[in-house]
């Protein structure tokens with residue numbers, strides 16, 4: 500029996516049983532938090548029960564998830580999560596930080612962070628025997644849903660703006676989803692998806708709207724917790740000290756705000772279980788042209804005013820964030836901050852990360868661009884250990900990548916021609 504107790508509305512606090520609601524709060528359309536029975540979990544599990552498992556995918560954390568793992572194994576769905584963390588010493592030196600790491604979510608099966616959400620939503624779809632799963636997407640959520648659905652033979656329908664990068668559209672089609680390119684923005688696709696869901700009885704994965712997306716995304720927080728134990732210990736050993744480091748600062752880019760609220764949920768679970776003390780500081784990075792949540796943070800407001808989004812980072816190009824309130828809280832309650840960056844700095848960040856062997860799409864590189872700003876503005880200081888999350892692969896948007904570097908020269912195939920160029 501799962502310790503999935505139900506839902507709690509993030510706006511009015513109303514609680515619902517698992518069978519009572521499916522998406523948002525019927526009263527006020529607030530995002531629903533999945534409620535776990537922490538007392539029961541505490542009685543049944545110790546951290547060691549998880550840390551000793553041989554499975555390094557997100558299913559490692561099965562006891563803390565509100566779904567069962569779909570049957571079968573060794574499919575892409577079963578391989579989501581478990582992404583590597585790299586130490587970026589040369590970039591740390593350049594920014595005058597003691598320690599800087601990057602968690603590379605481009606290593607997920609469909610090459611973005613969204614696989615975590617889609618794996619868990621598809622698991623839920625199997626449980627409730629949904630015939631068809633649908634999502635709106637700027638590209639990655641759809642690619643992840645299409646890939647995870649294909650892996651277990653689930654039907655999927657995707658609505659993406661027709662401006663989505665071609666590589667992402669190719670993924671949708673290759674995975675065999677039914678794809679509709681919407682003549683409009685991501686927000687238009689989002690609203691159409693909800694209408695279609697109501698009309699046809701499909702199961703809707705829309706980011707934030709579906710409470711299980713954050714539950715999938717929270718698994719990255721569990722991985723960070725596990726990794727930090729080890730990294731922290733090694734660091735102390737090297738430094739020859741016992742304790743006294745500042746808390747970890749985590750940088751992640753923000754569009755709808757579901758990744759950052761998922762991370763927050765994961766850390767809150769661990770604190771509630773008594774498995775973690777303190778909480779990493781969460782830093783949300785938005786493009787200047789798509790900064791609805793950052794604007795509310797700067798204005799100390801609780802209401803999020805939509806913007807007319809304009810950024811080259813398509814994955815975080817959002818007029819009206821669908822998980823804005825929880826995304827604001829994630830940062831406020833963890834003593835972090837919101838940072839905005841112009842597109843030019845995103846392009847520079849793609850090049851900087853490339854030089855240390857990480858190929859990020861614009862929204863992935865945005866997190867690093869935010870760190871560069873935060874250091875410059877004194878929001879982060881030398882002794883703060885920092886983890887940047889690269890949320891998606893550079894192969895997903897080659898056109899943007901080419902804007903971040905100089906094109907290669909073409910030469911005649913002769914040594915003389917080469918000598919002239921050198």
Ligand SMILES: *Cc1c(COP(=O)(O)O)cnc(C)c1O
Pocket residue numbers: 611612613639640706752753754755756757758759814815860862863890891892
């Ligand atoms: C979706 C996405 C984000 C932003 O996540 P939100 O939950 O919308 O805030 C960032 N980077 C990439 C690559 C994404 O696909």
Ligand SMILES: [Zn+2]
Pocket residue numbers: 508509510511512513524525526527528529
């Ligand atoms: Zn409510």
